Structure formats: C-alpha cells, structure tokens
Amino acid sequence: MTTTETPIMKSFPKPSELTVPDGAQGWEELYPYHLLFANSPGSDEKFWFCDSQHWPTVFKPFETIGGEFAVKCLGQYNTRHLLIPPANGIEFKIHLGYLYMSPVPVPEEEIPGRVPEFEKRVGHYFQNWDALLDQWREKVRGTIAEMEELRFQPLPDKVPFDDIVSGKAKDGSEVIMENYDRLIQLTYQNWQYHFEFLNLGYLAYLDFFTFAKQVFPNIPDQAVAKMVQGVDMELFKPDDELKQLAVKAVELGLQSAFADTDDVEGTLQAIRDAGGAEWLAQYEAAQDPWFNFTVGNGFYGHDKYWLEHQEIPLGYIKDYIRRVDDGQQILRPVEALIAERDRIIEEYRSLLDGDNAAAFDAKRGLAATAYPYVENHNFYIEHWTMGVFWRKVRELSRVFVQAGFWADEADLFYLNRGEVRDAIFDLVTGWAVGAPASGPSYWPAEIERRRTIFDALNTQRPQPALNTPPEQITEPFTQMLWGITTEQVQQWLSDDDGDDSAVTGMAASPGVVEGRARVVYHADQLSEVQDGEILVATITAPSWGPIFGKIKATVTDIGGMMSHAAIVCREYGLPAVTGTGNGSTTITTGQLIRVDGNAGRVEILEG
Template sequence: MTIEQTMKSFPKPSEIEVPAGAEGWEQLYPYNLVFDNAPGGDEKFWFCDSQHWPTVFKPFETIGGEFAVKCLGQYNTRHLLIPPANGIEFKIHLGYLYMSPVPVPEEEIPARVPEFERRAGHYFQNWDSLLEAWHSKVRATIDEMEELDFEPLPDVVPFDDIVSGKAMDGSQTLMENYDRLIALLYRNWQYHFEFLNLGYLAYLDFFGFCKEAFPGIPDQAIAKMVQGVDMELFRPDDELKQLAVKAVELGLQSAFANPDDVEGTLGAVRDAGGEEWLAAYDAAQDPWFNFTVGNGFYGHDKYWLEHQEIPLGYIKDYIRRVDEGQDIMRPVEELTAEKERIVGEYRDLLQGEARQHFDAKRGLAATAYPYVENHNFYIEHWTMGVFWRKVRDLARVFVDAGFWADPADMLYLNRNEVRDAIFDLVTGWAVGAEATGPHYWPAEIERRRGIIDALATRRPQPALNTPPAQITEPFTMMLYGITTEQVQQWLAGDEAGDDDAITGMAASPGVVEGVARVITSADQLGEVEEGEILVATITAPSWGPIFGKIKATVTDIGGMMSHAAIVCREYGLPAVTGTGSASTTILTGQRIRVDGNAGRVEILEG
C-alpha cells in the first residue's frame, strides 16, 4: 500500500473556527501574511513553526518571521540553487506562523546541480576565511545599530542650527533612524543564512553517505560523529559556571541569597571583598550577556544584560551544585572521546576510496556543524537584543507624547504603522498642533490587545491540509523534524502502534525514567526541579542552565538538528523531539520513560 493510498489530512484552515473575541484578526497583519489571501491556502501542506514562534504574534513582531524565513529561502533559491529545494512559503493563521516548503520541479533539478556545486564548493573550500569575514560583517552591523538614538523632539531648534544653515528641525533623525534600524536588522538576517543552509547540507550529505555505507546505522551514531565541539552558543552558560566556581573559591556564597535584588547582590559581593569576582562578572557581560531566556523573536523576551536577576539566579543555583560536589561542566572530554570511538569503529569498516569519502564528508560536516548553533548567539540573541532595546527607546518617545501608556504597546502596531505614527508625531510638533495619535491609538491598541489575547487562548494546529508524498526541503527535515514518516505518525495518532507510547524522533540517545515537568514558556523555567524530565513545545538554546538539572527532554517539534536535539547531545541527555503532542498529552507530575534510542515516550503512572 502506498503513502498516497493511506494518506490522511490535517484540518483545512477554512474549517477552523475563530476563537471568540478574535474576530477580525486578519486586519492586524500585512495583507501578504494573512492566510486567507494565500494562493492555495486550503490545498498546500502547511506546518506550524512553533519551534521559533510558539506564541501569538503581536503585529510588530512579525518582522522576525518575515526576515528569517524570507532570507532562508533566498539562499536555497537564489544564492546556492540547492537542487531539490527552494525556500519556504510562510503565512499567519490565527496569529501563528505556518510554513509550506516550495519544491523544485523534478525536471529542473539536474540543471541546478553544477551551479550548486560551484557555489557551495567555494564556501566549503574557503570556510575559515569567509566565516571570519562573516563575524566582522555581523559585528559591524550590531555596532551601527547600537549607535542609533531615539530622543524626544526639542522645544525649539537650537540657535547653532540657525547659524550653520542646517535647515532641518531634527525630526528627520527620528524618521531616518527608524528606517535605518529596520534596514540593519534586515542586513544581519541576510548574513544569518549565509552559512546556515550549508551547515545542514554538509550534515545531510554525511548522513546520507553513512546510511548507504552502513545499513542500519542509528541516526544518533551519525550525529555523535560531529559532536563534542566547543561551540560559542554554550559560552554564556559556561561563563556563569566559571563565575559560580570562582564565587565558591572566594567564599562568596552568602552574597547570593536573593539574586532578584541585583544591586543588593552585587553590593553584598563587594562588601565581602569580591572585587576580583565583580571584575570577572563585568568582563563576561560583553558580549555574553546579550542573551535571552526566549529566542529573540518577541518584544517581551528578557535579556540577561537588562535583567541581571536571571544570570545571577543561575549562578546561585550553580553555586549550590558546586557546594554539593556536583560537576557542573559539560562533559566535553567524554563527548569527544565517544565521538572518536564511533568515528574509528565505522571508519575501520571502510577501505580505499570509500574511506576517503567518509573522511572528507565527516570532516566537512564537523567543520560546518558549529555554525548551526553558533549563529544563534550573534543574530537571534545579540542582534535581536539590540533591536528590541532600540524599539523600546522609540516607543518611550511616543509614551512621552501621549500616544500610548507603555512602551510595549507599540508592539500592537505593525512596522509600517509605526512609520505613519512617527510622521503624525513630528507633524503635530512642527505645526504646533495636537497630533492625532493620542486620540486614536489608546483605544485601538486595547481593541487589538483583546484580539491577541483571544487568539492566545487556543494552541495552534500542528499542520494544515494534506501532506505531500515526500518532503525534501532540508531545513524542514533536519531542523523541524517534519519528515514524511513523522508527519504520517502525527496523522496516525493512537493508531500508530499497539501501545500508548508517544513517538517522535530519536534525537539524543539514552533511556531514563522520571517525573515530567511540562513547560510552555521561558517564564516557567524556575519551576523545573532537580531530576525532572523536561517536556516542552520546544526548548530554546538559552535554556542551557537547566540542562544540568534535568534527566531528559521531550519536545513537540524539532528534528535531528534542532536546538533541543543538539543541546541534549552536547549535555549527554536523552531526547525525543518532534512528537507533535507531548506537551498536551503529558501532565506535570506524571512519571514517564524517555527512550532516546528508539524515539519513544511512555507514561508510566499518574
């Protein structure tokens, strides 16, 4: 029986009822993002990207999704000409982002192969020098973004401007800096994908070679052959661990009694003679505190730099664990030794040209692999952190002018409406009359807030419409875990097996039992207790500090190269990803068994 003959469907978007109170939600987003306006919206297969956008978009926040997925697509389609895959179409349905991979017509694939090999080959042959240039480009963009200022307009033009003949009133700076902020963010999102697709492709190439050369090889064994590297994304967490060790060495434990009181904690360290520790703490902040407990795509994400109670709280917990005699460092040496053992075992099975191919493909995957996670720090965390800080600076200018009550209210405008509001503000100021905004936006923001709140009462459908016979787009498979087989398992639901096990992707090996802790947002991380099993829609790379407390991870979405899978492998924790429904099926407090070797999760009791 073929897949086509057994095919089932997810709900059609037109059949899904709008939550009460969310009527008119389509008006909050740009016309090109609204699902009802999408060509073939009820026919194409769409999956919800709850990995990056797990909560409802406020209108301004769509910018992250738009820039990220557009730039992802351009590298598949226009830069690299990846033979079987163009980009990913994206739309918003009931406040959530849905994606649909765009295939390359089969007859066009052969013509793309030589050009792809030429372009990808240039990167792989010059990886180190091009990556060094990438770091310079990204850092320069961040520095330029940092220099942008959003200041209230003056009562009068300074007399010096009269004398110099400047002939401008200062409002142009507000307008130009806003447009510049958007342009700089867009620039770094284009840089984001310069190497990322290649990292996935290098791994996919090695993965395919291993599957052919070693029939029956576990997916985890292939992943382990490139693991155990010193990745920059783990550097913020490593800095906290080192600070905790130093605090214990200096006898400063008592100073961390109440890390929520940032000034009080740092003052207590100073009073205890901890100047050496404070110097190390200050040094760690640039750049490693440009890190969020979220994923950087939402205006409400909290960054360590601005909410230092967060890193101080993690340091307090690490201090406790060090005092208890725990080894808090990642088992890098063990992971590296395990990697070398597995590489040696499989390499010894090959001879001659096959062994040379193995060495070349594994070497390429190992070289490209770190970027798959490292880019997150520079773009999602650092770039987006600066961006949201500047957005709040601009929003405060509007607060002072009476347009809305709280800087976060500006997120209920889309970015083009913000440009209109700026002109409204500067026009009223320039002519000496009231601006319209204070009379329009407060009520409109409250109306929109009600719609967003209503949309947030319902979890999104994991997918829409009938899936294709085969899914080939590399990002979709390796990052999201949306494979042909996995989608069929989602559709089969309870019919997938003869027991009650939840199935997903075997993302990180090991088998453990423990008590489940279901988490749906970063704000709940403080609830996670020692020895629990984390169950989440998805984890963020910045959740590193809790991976030393938990036994395993289970997620609703995510593939072999998802952040959850990579982080768990690097911490030596079992993981099952891409289950589709674990966070809504499992309850906090239930005892579960996680089999990261087989991709199975069983509810044992509770």
C-alpha cells in the same frame, strides 16, 4: 486493519475549518495581507506545518518582522544564492496568530541544470571556510555596532540656536525617521548574513549523513550525529561564563552574597562588601558580549535579555554555586562526548577502505568543520542582533509614551512596522505645527482592541499541520531541522485518542530515563523546573543551558535531528525525543514518564 484499530485520517484541517477563539474575531487585521491564507490562491492545496520550534506563541503585529526576515532570507540562499538542486525556499503564512510553512520544491526537470552552479558556489565556501567565516563575524559585528549607535530621543521645545547660525535648516525630526528606517534595514541586513553559512552547515552534515547511509545501510541516525559531537561552540559561551563565575564565587567564599538574586543591586553590593572586587571584574567582563542573551529565542518583543534583567544570570549563578557546594559536576561532559565520538568514528571507518575511507574522512571532516555554525549563529543573530533591535524599539516607544500615544513601552508591538512609521510622522507633525497629534486620541483604544484579540488567540494551541500531506516527505531540511517526516506526520494524523499512555517522535539524543514531567510553555516558567525532572516543552531554546544541567531528559513537540533541542541535548548528554507533535499537551506536570531517546518514545507511567 482490524476493527479495534483507529482509522488514520487522510488530511489535517483546512485553515478555514479551524475555530476562531471567542474574542479573536477580526484577527486577520493584525497581520500583513500577504501573510494570510485568504489572500493566497491555492493555499488549500498545499501541505503546511506549524513552525512552533521558532515561533511557539502568537505574534503581536510588530513581531512578524522576525518571521518575515528569517524565512525570506532562508529562501534566498536556497533559491538565489546557492541554487540548491532539489530545494527552493519555504512559503510562509500566519493563521490564527501562528506561523505555518510549506517547502517549495524545484521542478524535477530543473534540478540537473542547477547542479553545476550549486557545486561551484558551495565549493567556493567550503574551500575558503575559515576566511569567509572570519569575514562574516566582522560583517555581523559591524552591523550590531551601527545599530547600537542609533538614538531615539524626544524632540526639543525649540531648535538649538547653533543650528540657526550654522544654517542646518533641519529640526531634528528627520533623525527619528531616518533612525527607525535604518534600524529596520540593519536588522534585515544581519538576517541576510544569518543564512550565508547556516544552510551550508546543514548541507555539509546532510552530505555526510547521506554518504554514511549509503555505505552503512543500517547505521542509526544518532550514530551519524555523534560523529560530529563534542565541539566547542560559541553558543555555549554565555552559560560557560556563568559556570566559571559560580566556581570563582565558591573559591572566594561569596556564597552568602547570593541570598536574594532578584535584588540585583543588593546582590552586587553584598559581593562588593564581601571583598569580591575580583569577582565583579570578571562579571563585568563577561557581559560584553555574552549577556546579549535571552531566555527566549529572540523573536519576540517580550523576550528578556540577561543584560537588561541581570536577576536572570545571577539566579543561574546562584544555582550553580549550590550545585558546586554539593559536589556536583556542572561542566558539560565534553571529554566523554569526544571519547564517544572518536570511538564511533573508528568503529565505522575501520569497515571501509580505499576511496570510501577517503570520502568518509573528507565528508565527516567537512561536517565537523561546518557543524558549530549551526548553533553559533544563534548567538550573533537571534540573541545579540535581536536583543539590540528590541532594545532600540523600546527606546523609540518611550518617545511615544512621553507624547501620550500609549501608556507602556510594550504597547508599540501592537502596531505593525508600517503603522509605526505613520505614527512617527503624526508625532513630528503635531510637534512641528504646534497642534495636538492624532495618536493620543486614536492609539490607546485601538491598542486595547488588538490586545483583546491577541489574548484570545493565545488561548488556543496551533494545529501541527494543515491540509493533505504528500505521500512521502522528502525535503531534507524539513526532516532534519523540524522533524517533519512521513512517519511523524502519520503519527499526528492517527488521532489516537484511545491511548494516552505514550507519545512518539524522533530519537534525537540517546539514553533511557524515568522521572517526573515538568511542562513548560514559556521561558518565564523555567524557574519552576526542579532537579531531576524531565522537561516537556513545545520547543526548547538554545539559551536554556542552565536548565539542562538540572533535568534528566527533554521532550519537545517539534524538531528534528539538527534542531537546537536535539543538538543541545546531545552536547549535554541528555536523552531527547523531539517532534512528538502533542507531547506538551498530552503529558502533564508531575506525571511519571519514561523517555527512550534511542527509540523516540515517551511512555506515561502514571496518570
């Protein structure tokens, strides 16, 4: 090392070394005891990375449910269902409001003993893939339907006389209590279903990826990814519906009706007045189920769903109409993606013969079959299931608002789920005995105290990782999904403050472009994105499809080759560099940048 080079740090900060933002003292009280490093012996010896890919902002107390259910259920399929030989689950903790993860390895001596069980269990799924996946959709839809039936209503002034006559002998308060517990259970149930196929999708791709690297030692990672691209995914269906509605609006000459899409009723009435009955019928048909879609990722109570905020899909349709009128191509370049896929497959397959060619066909075919689920599950769980969940939680919260427990339906998110259960019993007890409940005098001040802590935590971006990393990061899911590789961790550790002219990450989607950066931290900022800009974000959500039609490229702080950002960018034919660690904090809006999705490098050309 020369004297001019920046020395590489050996480790990231320990959790105890991170500064608590002013006003956030006592933040630990917001979260369950088992999610805190302070209550986890040995946590200072483990390497942790921040999963800002799925949880890019600070948790409110109630919102930890998404992180807890998701990561726990991911772990159960690795550890207890499939017995993946080298990988158990992922340990997870919350620090300063953000979620940190640490993969749990399988002791080397235990790996051989897991292989026969793993092969038998995985083999069953791959041999019966279509039938089991159809069964999966039926199970998930059944759970959602039951969630939709749950009701949370204020208690009556008196029990109906019919209940007296029938001898029902219950006052109705049990319905609120039972429905709350059932809502939690059903959400947990669909999160268990979520991972039944997801890890298999990654495994199938990883098996093909590993084989390709063995028979073609110099094959680029992107060439392997391209061999499964161009598939039809249900996750793209909501965006495709909007595109079809835009084309229909142009065909019917309805453009002027979309002048002010923030006024939903006014827009729909203008379409009606313009003779757009056919368009409105298509619009209504698209809503079930495709408007159960959020501009966020479904993990937060503030995520806005199209079904409840129809100014969002109408605004996207308005922009698509503009682009259709301008003669732009708004559809994904599926034919070009398929042609490129088939070309690459043939190019590499022609180099093989005999058993290797047969293995190549089998493994690539299985990866292509399983690959769509890696994205499709998002619609059914993160979007549809969680959309119903948050809607029902707000319905319950309105009962408390009416009873004076707090002022706004969103205030419930400052309670944890156990406290909500206590509040329900407080509510029904006061109602039953005819005396004031304690909640109205307790919760308003407590919620404001917690809100102050939450706001303070939100002023600070998370550390990308904590403690000392291993010499080599070998866990495949960590590499593929999150982009946490040995090289990328060393890049984060370099602390290269002397050169802000470039950031590096994973070459996630090919192509080289230049353009002005648009840094986006929250979905509410998407309306600021202009045509031809380069999106720079902590992470993108799969639901940002309408934005991908406007931008030139994407840069994210976290994410690997199989992250949502990488997959969606490849399917839209956009260059992408993921897993930069600090792209969104190094690059500023308006800077001219060059994104090289082939090399995983972003150069800052100005400023």
